[in-house]
Amino acid sequence: QKEVEQNSGPLSVPEGAIASLNCTYSDRGSQSFFWYRQYSGKSPELIMFIYSNGDKEDGRFTAQLNKASQYVSLLIRDSQPSDSATYLCAVRVQGAQKLVFGQGTRLTINP
Amino acid sequence: GAVVSQHPSWVICKSGTSVKIECRSLDFQATTMFWYRQFPKQSLMLMATSNEGSKATYEQGVEKDKFLINHASLTLSTLTVTSAHPEDSSFYICSARDWGTGELFFGEGSRLTVL
Numbered sequence: 001q002k003e004v005e006q007n008s009g010p011l012s013v014p015e016g017a018i019a020s021l022n023c024t025y026s027d028r029g030s031q032s033f034f035w036y037r038q039y040s041g042k043s044p045e046l047i048m049f050i051y052s053n054g055d056k057e058d059g060r061f062t063a064q065l066n067k068a069s070q071y072v073s074l075l076i077r078d079s080q081p082s083d084s085a086t087y088l089c090a091v092r093v094q095g096a097q098k099l100v101f102g103q104g105t106r107l108t109i110n111p
Numbered sequence: 112g113a114v115v116s117q118h119p120s121w122v123i124c125k126s127g128t129s130v131k132i133e134c135r136s137l138d139f140q141a142t143t144m145f146w147y148r149q150f151p152k153q154s155l156m157l158m159a160t161s162n163e164g165s166k167a168t169y170e171q172g173v174e175k176d177k178f179l180i181n182h183a184s185l186t187l188s189t190l191t192v193t194s195a196h197p198e199d200s201s202f203y204i205c206s207a208r209d210w211g212t213g214e215l216f217f218g219e220g221s222r223l224t225v226l
Contacts, residue, residue: 036217041202041222042219042220043204043217043218043219043220044155044204044217045217046215046217088154088155097143097145097160097208098145098157098160099145099157099206099215100157101154101155101156101157102154103153103154104154
């Protein structure tokens with residue numbers, strides 16, 4: 001079982017709709033959770049991080065964490081074509097410095 | 112925001128040569144830097160964790176003699192791909208942790224093509 005799993009997609013969402021991206025992780029000791037956006041040929045850029053159970057909102061983005069289910073998600077409201085990218089979920093285990101990345105979900109927002 | 116600079120952004124080399132990639136934190140000190148490799152349409156795979164002033168910690172399956180990492184200062188880590196072969200062609204990305212805030216920042220990446 002991979003440490004961090006994501007549906008590779010592609011996920012297609014019409015412009016203006018809500019895009020929902022999901023991620024599961026295997027290590028219950030995981031403490032920090034990150035969502036990165038990566039455009040083709042570019043390096044990842046941090047969108048959000050979340051440490052506590054529940055929801056965290058930042059503009060059009062909402063991260064949701066459920067440690068009991070070992071599940072973290074990212075919702076993008078009012079999706080824009082510029083949101084089309086690969087979204088990477090990353091997890092940091094307690095006591096470790098490194099991040100473990102999922103395989104990424106390719107998101108396409110259709111005008 | 113904080114900036115991590117990688118150089119070169121792209122490089123083409125002949126098989127058998129060595130290539131050095133630099134990763135610099137421009138406005139913060141980074142005691143820890145990470146080197147990732149990403150093949151097309153795949154996720155980032157951690158190669159090694161680079162700690163200032165000490166030996167790098169390599170992930171399982173990564174050849175330390177082939178991928179030499181040096182972290183001689185708080186703002187610079189280098190990755191040298193020795194005796195490069197076509198299968199080493201990839202996108203290499205570094206990230207640096209700001210020792211003051213703990214935040215992690217990514218460099219722009221370096222695309223290596225070995226002919």
